[in-house]
Amino acid sequence: MADYKSSIVQFTPFSSLVQPAFWHELTRLKIDVLRLAEHSLPIAASYSAGRSVKDRETGKEVDLGCHITLGEDAFDLNAEPPQQSVQCTGTFKNFNTIEDFKTADKATLFNQVTDEIWNAVKETGDISALNKFLLITFADLKKYKYYYWFAFPALVAKPAWSIPGPGWQSALEVLGSSALSSIHAKLSPKLFNYFLVRPSSNDYEVAPISEFETFFVNIPPSQQTVGFLDPSASTEHPGWPLRNVLAYLRSRYLTKGPASVRVLCWRDTEQPRDGVSWKSRFGVVECPASESPGKPSAVGWEKNTSGKLGARLADLAPMLDPRRLAEQAVDLNLKLMRWRILPALDLERVAGTRCLLLGAGTLGCYVSRVLLGWGVRDITLVDSGNVAFSNPVRQPLFEFEDxxxxxKPKAECAAEALKRIFPGVNSKGIMLSIPMPGHPIPPQNVRQVHQDIAQLESLISEHDAIFLLMDSRESRWLPTVMGKAKGKIVLNAALGFDSYLVMRHGGRASTTTKPSNLGCYYCNDVVAPSDSLTDRTLDQMCTVTRPGLAAIASATAVELLVSVLQHPAGVHAPAPPADFLAKEYNDEDAEKGGYKGVLGVVPHQLRGFLAQFRTLPIVGAAYDRCTGCSEAVLQAYEREGFDMLLNAFNDTGYLERLTGLDKLHSEGEAALEALEGVEWDDEDDDI
Structure with missing residues (x-):
């Protein structure tokens, strides 16, 4: 018989394998749930049987490592592990700064997990706790770099376990193919991470390791086998999980004197087709009498790629699609706003709002940029013009080449520029002329105008918020009517030389909502909109404004939209009275009046004056004879459709007759005529 010497059992340590999807899930968890919290969380990982592949050049087997894997569902403890895998749970802790990560009391964190393992060994007998692990991280979400360090605590046996004789052998040679086939059949389809094996007549039986005392009754030690799913593929060294199960057996069942354990390192989750290519290993390990019954020390911090004890780095930036990086970066700023300042902020509602911008000039360019900043993903621009040489310096989506x-057509050019800025936006540009009151339609153009109106109606129906950003007053009339009739959020922005107006139109009453009683752009007019474009001088054809005014008005318009979206009443949000805003008010007063939304009050009109650097909130009531939003106009539009609109375009007096403004004019003229016949007494004797 050969003279074999005993050797200390060496174990293949775990090597972490973190899937990119885990880092994406950690990013979401950090922003949406953890925020600045640093409390520990439970986490789940899995490992499977060790695998090796044959090198085609040398013909040798190459181990694939002893991996423990974290995936996207790591934070879902109820998720099923991959087939033929074992789930193990651990403790996860994320730090808010790299300094906190570096200076963390890692020994204390490690010992806490070790205590849980030792408690399972000595007290609870919970076999699932033997593979507990620790993961600490720091997530640099701006650079998509993730610093992490795993620990897989393993109890140190003193004295150490040794393996005498021939060492680790092929399980096929020791147990035989029929025994391995029988064991395989008993373990399928669900594997035990640790299990017991005993012979039974011509078969083998298996049981959970927790049944050690009863399962091996009347079974001689030479036929008692302890098996475990071995994540190691090494022929010489079993995997890391064996360390703690040996401590478990030694402390609970093999407490007296020397111990000897027959170990089956199970690596055959799939039965070999040829019946002989079994990869499992077998060995008998021994340990002298224990020196101390107390808690042993533990080891298990993972080494980094340099082979030293230290953290690892996952840099996802080079791996990620730049479009996805941009999308996450846009969302990051907004989500930080939510969890640091406004937890109730509904970012999803903002991002899901489909915005239609009528006008792709100075206002349209600035509005679209601010919408991008708020995370709006669906922007359609409409304009009938082309980019001129005077545009690029004032309109930030255009360049000299355009x-x-x-x-180039303004709307299409602006939409393409938005995609270059942020590829994740769904931006479209449509070249379209909007018919206007006071601008008669020649008979030969009626068909085209009919098509244009149908297209505009479709666009307004498909979008949630409509921005009126055109150059002329009358061009805003048709979308005002359509937007009010269809219950859309309609916002106006208009510029003067050093002043601007930003306003929202009031919502139309329905069977379930009350009217907001807020006026539209035309509610202060006592005349119908008419042609303001004919016979204009150069200064009248160009919008002459201070260069910074458009950016201020555009940003204000977008902020007003977001405030409307965050108010519980939405388009019907009431506007606080001017005297309410003129004085100091508290949140309680605003809530009592129904004015307060997540972002504060929602004004009706804002008039800005750069000469005084002043902004005035104004409230204008809806006018029952308004040519843009009165029920007379809306019902005529809904009843007659294109015919009604054609009358408004061709007949300058139509809207005034429809709304009753003509009677108002007649009454006013009659009153003036009556006043002309009055004799005034100029004597001041009584003064």
């Missing part, structure tokens, strides 16, 4: 050869 002006050449007659200029």
């Amino acid at each position: 002006c050449l050869q007659g200029g």
Whole structure:
């Protein structure tokens, strides 16, 4: 018989394998749930049987490592592990700064997990706790770098376990193919991470390791086998989980004198087709009498890629699609706003709002940029013009090249620029002329105008918020009517030289909502909108404003939209009275009046004056004879459709007759005529 010497049992340590999806889930968890919290969380990982592959050049088997894997569902403890895998749970702790990560009391964290393992060994007997692990991280979400360090605590046996004789052998040679086939059949389809094996007549039986005392009754030690799913593929060294199960057996069942354990390192989750290529290993390990019954020390911090004890780094930036990086970066700023300042902020509602911008000039360019900043993903621009040489310096979506050869269509050019800025936006540009009151339609153009109106109606129906950003007053009339009739959020922005107006139109009453009683752009008019574009001088054809005014008005318009979206009443949000805003008010007063939303009060109109650097909130009531939003106009539009609109375009007096403004004018003229016949007494004797 050969003279074999005993050797200390060496174990293949765990090597972490973190899937990119885990870091994406950690990013979501950090922003949406953890925020600045640093409390520990439970986490789940899995490992499977060790695997090796044959090198085609050398013909040798190459181990694939002793991996423990974290995936996207790591924070869901109820998730099923992959097939033929074992789930193990651990403790996860994320730090808010890299300094906190570096200076963390890692020994204390490690000992806490070790105590849980030792408690399972000595007290509860919970076999699932033997593979507990620790993961600490720092997530640099701006650079998509994740610093992490795993620990897989393993109890140190003193004295150490040794393996005498021939060492680790092929399980096929020791147990035989029929025994392995029988064991495989008993373990399928669900594997035990640790199990017991005993012979039974011509078969083998298996049981959970927790049944050690009863399962091996009347079974001689030479036929008692302890098996475990071995994540190691090494022929010489079993996997890391064996360390703690040996401590478990030694402390609970093999407490007296020397111990000897027959170990089956199970690596055959799939039965070999040829019946002989079994990969499992077998060995008998021994340990002298224990020196101390107390808690042993533990080891288990994972080494980094340099082979030293230290953290690892996952840099996802080079791996990620730049579009996805941009999308996450946009969301990061907004989500930080929510969890640091406004937890009730409904970002999803903002992002899901489909915005239609009528006008792709100075206002349209600035509005679209601010919408991007708020995370809006669906923006459609409508304009009938081309980019001119005067545009790029004032309209930030255009460049000099866009002006050449007659200029690119403004709407399409602006939409493409938005996609270059942020590829995740769904931006479209449509070249379309909007018919206007006071601008008669020639008979030969009626068909085209009919198509244009149908397209505009479709666009307004498909979008949630409509921005009126055109150059002329009358061009805003048709979308005002359509937007009010369809219950959309309609916002106006208009510029003067050093003043601006930003306003929202009031919502139309329905069977379930009350009217907000807020006026539209035309509610202060006592005349119908008419042609303001004919015979204009150069200064009248161009919008002459201070260069910074458009950016201020555009940003204000978008902020007003978001405030409306965050108010419980939405488009019907009441506006606080001017005297309410003029004085100091508290949140309680605002809530009592129904004015307060998540972002504060929602004004009706804002008039800004750069000469005084002043902004005035104004409330204007809806006018029952308004040519833009009165029920007379809306019902005529809904009843007659295109015919009604054609009358408004061709007949300058139609809207005034429809709303009763003509009677108002007649009454006013009659009153003036009556006043002309009055004799005034100029004597002041009584003064």
